[in-house]
Amino acid sequence: MSLKARFEDREFIADTYALARGQQASKRLELQHSLYEHASQKHLANAGLSQGQTVCDVGCGTGTILAHLSQTVGPTGHVYALDVSQAQLILAQKKASRLPLRNITFIQEDITLPCHLERESLDLVYARFLLMHIQTPEKAIHVMKSLLKPGGVCVSQESILEEVHASSPYPAIRQYGETLMALAAFLGVDYNIGRRLERLFEEAGFSRIKIAYHQQPLEDLALAKQLLLMGLAEWGPKAIRAGVIKGYELEKLRKNILDLPEEQEGASLAIRQAHLIAWK
Ligand SMILES: C[S@@+](CC[C@H](N)C(=O)[O-])C[C@H]1O[C@@H](n2cnc3c(N)ncnc32)[C@H](O)[C@@H]1O
Known part of the structure; x- marks a missing residue:
């Protein structure tokens, strides 16, 4: 391997975000949002999201929930949309340009570093599927x-990926999960972070914490398959380069996912999630 290729490889592996950014990520994030939209909106309402507030969506990605935040805080409120990735922010900005209100500001920042937003300026911070990708949550x-x-108030929503409950013991789904767990271990991140969310926020010194666990069953197996395949196309190349799966094994896994049934009486798939609200 050339020196340049070795350097690029190290950079690729050093990036702890296993998924795609920008256009390749956009459709999957939208589909995922369509599944969790209702629960996320309810979670935000429980945390008191309302007119006139100044809020921040941290790790906003391609901006899946910005329309809801913008509309709910209204013209007297403001939304900051923060992400470390420029590619994500470009798409989020494009989406927001079609919204009726002009109350969103985009910020490219790494949330683990000191932030340029003013201290003690926000009513609510929202972070969905963010901490699972960060080595130092x-x-x-x-x-x-x-x-x-x-x-x-801080509103956090994270998965417990190991706790996938399927109506049948699909081996392809088990292998998918095991490979993702091996990749997470390699990257030094925790895809089961929902399990320790409460403790992390307690240790951060929040005055009051409310946590609930949800298991939203996905009965549309065709959609579940589509999401699994899209995810695989995003994190697969990284898993190969990290050495947690061989190229031919990944291809076999892809075929096994493709072979999963699309319609099955009473079939469902559910990933456990932690929904946390923490008051400062
Ligand atoms: C799985 S996506 C979720 C996007 C969005 N919250 C949603 O639910 O649709 C995670 C996002 O977090 C961003 N991210 C990862 N690490 C970050 C960091 N240290 N600071 C800010 N954003 C980060 C990624 O770029 C990505 O857009």
């Missing part, structure tokens, strides 16, 4: 807390 939580006004 404590640092991200510390920065998010510093941005909240006293009494402000």
